Amino acid sequence: MKINTMRSTLSMLSLALSLALLPGLVMAQHKIHFAITEQAMVENDRVIVQFNAQFQADDAQAVSQKVNQMMRQAISQLSAVERSFIQTGNYSVRPQHNRSGVITHWQGQQQLTLTLPVELDISEILSRLQPYLSYQSMQADISHQKRTEAEQALIQQALKNYQHQAKLIAKSFNQAEYTLLETHIQTQRQARHYAQPRMALASSAMESAPIIEAGENIVSVNISGILALED
Numbered sequence: 450m451k452i453n454t455m456r457s458t459l460s461m462l463s464l465a466l467s468l469a470l471l472p473g474l475v476m477a478q479h480k481i482h483f484a485i486t487e488q489a490m491v492e493n494d495r496v497i498v499q500f501n502a503q504f505q506a507d508d509a510q511a512v513s514q515k516v517n518q519m520m521r522q523a524i525s526q527l528s529a530v531e532r533s534f535i536q537t538g539n540y541s542v543r544p545q546h547n548r549s550g551v552i553t554h555w556q557g558q559q560q561l562t563l564t565l566p567v568e569l570d571i572s573e574i575l576s577r578l579q580p581y582l583s584y585q586s587m588q589a590d591i592s593h594q595k596r597t598e599a600e601q602a603l604i605q606q607a608l609k610n611y612q613h614q615a616k617l618i619a620k621s622f623n624q625a626e627y628t629l630l631e632t633h634i635q636t637q638r639q640a641r642h643y644a645q646p647r648m649a650l651a652s653s654a655m656e657s658a659p660i661i662e663a664g665e666n667i668v669s670v671n672i673s674g675i676l677a678l679e680d
Contacts, residue, residue: 479622480630484673485614487607491599493589493663496571498563500582505545505556512557513542520559523581531574536562560585566592567663589663596668600636603670607634611672622678630675637669 502519506512524532542557561582565571575584591599611632619627
């Protein structure tokens, strides 16, 4: 019985020693989750403006023809380059009823959206369209290319700070060696979050177009990971 017990103990010790000698095997680790965030204010480089062509009348065909005419007149005010920034949509002609359910008139509309680079004279463009279309909204944001460039610069800086932070954490635990088990990079991208551009009226009636300031938006990068210290 004693011999069997001794053999069993020796077998367990042999197995433990073999496992300890396996390359890359970590017997015990202290895992630490940490994260850093880098942010930058980036100037908006485009303005999105929405207009509507709206008309109502007793006849549906008359409404449709008028809405189409208003849209054609508005687009004709734009140059070939400016037309490349427009998109039409949400076209509708619908009956309007009274409380008794009787059609009283027809109402039609079509949306025109302009995504304009801030380098253009946006105020002057809007002044050309206002006689034909109804102004709906204006927003400013960062183009995909500019946002990508800003994110790439932030990622480079964030990775440097991330690795520096890992070293500081290890040093705080009196450890010279550490292992990064996981690293996750996430860009804070809000698909429909826009800054509202500032608008102010000019001083005289001859200069009635709004003065537009596109403003800035925040671009953010978050890097998180798991650091392991050997116990």
